[in-house]
Amino acid sequence: MKNILLAVLCLSSFASLSQKNAKEIKYEKIYYKDTKFETTDLLFSFVDAVSTDGEIKFKIRITNKSGDFIMYKPEESKFIIEGKETNPSEKWVVVEPYGSASRVINLKGPNYNKVKNYSFALEGLYRIPNNSKGIAVPDFRLPASQNQFTAGNFSCTMAKLNKETDKTSVKFKCTYTGDQIGIIYPSRIAVRMPDGKDYATIHGNAKAILLYKGEDDAFVAEWNRMEGGAAMDMQKVEMMIKWNETFTENSIQKINGTTVELAFDEPLSNDKGR
Numbered sequence: 001m002k003n004i005l006l007a008v009l010c011l012s013s014f015a016s017l018s019q020k021n022a023k024e025i026k027y028e029k030i031y032y033k034d035t036k037f038e039t040t041d042l043l044f045s046f047v048d049a050v051s052t053d054g055e056i057k058f059k060i061r062i063t064n065k066s067g068d069f070i071m072y073k074p075e076e077s078k079f080i081i082e083g084k085e086t087n088p089s090e091k092w093v094v095v096e097p098y099g100s101a102s103r104v105i106n107l108k109g110p111n112y113n114k115v116k117n118y119s120f121a122l123e124g125l126y127r128i129p130n131n132s133k134g135i136a137v138p139d140f141r142l143p144a145s146q147n148q149f150t151a152g153n154f155s156c157t158m159a160k161l162n163k164e165t166d167k168t169s170v171k172f173k174c175t176y177t178g179d180q181i182g183i184i185y186p187s188r189i190a191v192r193m194p195d196g197k198d199y200a201t202i203h204g205n206a207k208a209i210l211l212y213k214g215e216d217d218a219f220v221a222e223w224n225r226m227e228g229g230a231a232m233d234m235q236k237v238e239m240m241i242k243w244n245e246t247f248t249e250n251s252i253q254k255i256n257g258t259t260v261e262l263a264f265d266e267p268l269s270n271d272k273g274r
Helices: 002-023
Strands: 037-039 044-049 053-063 068-072 080-081 084-086 094-095 100-108 117-122 126-130 140-142 150-153 154-163 168-176 181-185 191-192 196-201 209-210 216-223 239-242 246-252 253-255 258-263
Touching: 037 258, 044 258, 053 068, 053 094, 053 117, 094 100, 140 154, 168 209, 209 216
Parallel strands: none
Antiparallel strands: 037 044, 044 053, 053 100, 068 094, 068 126, 080 084, 080 117, 117 258, 126 253, 140 239, 150 154, 154 168, 168 216, 181 209, 181 246, 191 196, 191 239
C-alpha cells in the first residue's frame, strides 16, 4: 500500500512539475499566422507578425480599391493583449486611389514572447473623396512679378526659380488654412508658351499632397527644352503657369473599423529559447 501511495505521489509531483515547466517555456520569438480583412473598397493584410521579449509587431498592407484617398491613423487603433489595451504610435498612412501602402505597427514592452494570441482593434480609418472641383487660380507669370499668391484656403510662395534655355524648374511652398483637407495635385500643372500651347510638367506622376489646417508642403514643376528655336527659349520668353485644378479641398469621412485576431503559428514557432 505504501509503495502504491509513493508511486501516486511521485506521479502527481512529476505531473505538477511538468505543468510548471510547460508554463515556463519561453520562446525566443513567436510568429503569428498571416490574416486578411476585406471590404468592398479595401483589403487589409496583416503579415510578418512576430513578438520577442521586447516588442510585438506586424506589417499592415492596405490596398485601396476605390477612387478616393484613404487615410490611416495608427494611434487610434489598439493592441488588446491579455485584456490590456495599448495604442501604437506610428506615422499616418495615405493610400492613393487604386493604390496600396504599408506600415509596420510596433509596440515596445517586456515578455511579449509569452503572448500566443492577441487582438488588434483596427480603427483610425478615413475616406477623403477625390471628386471635388478645383479652385480657380489666376495664371502665374514666369519670371514672376510677385512671389506670393492665394488659391482659396491655400497660401503659396514661390520658393525657387531656375529659368534657362533648355530647362525651367520652379518650386512652390503652400500652407493650407481651411477646416477640411487640402489636396494639391502637382501633376496637373502646365505652362502656356508663346506658341499658344500648354505643356504639362515633366512630373506627371507626382503624388497628391494632403494637408490639414496649418500644415504646409512644397512641390516642384519642371519643363525641359522645347522645339521652336528662339521663340521658345525658356530663358528669354514669358511663361504662364496654368494651374488646371491643382488645388482642391474636401471633407474627411470616418470608416468603420474591425477587430482582427492574431493567432500563434505553431509550425514556425520552433525556436524555443532560454
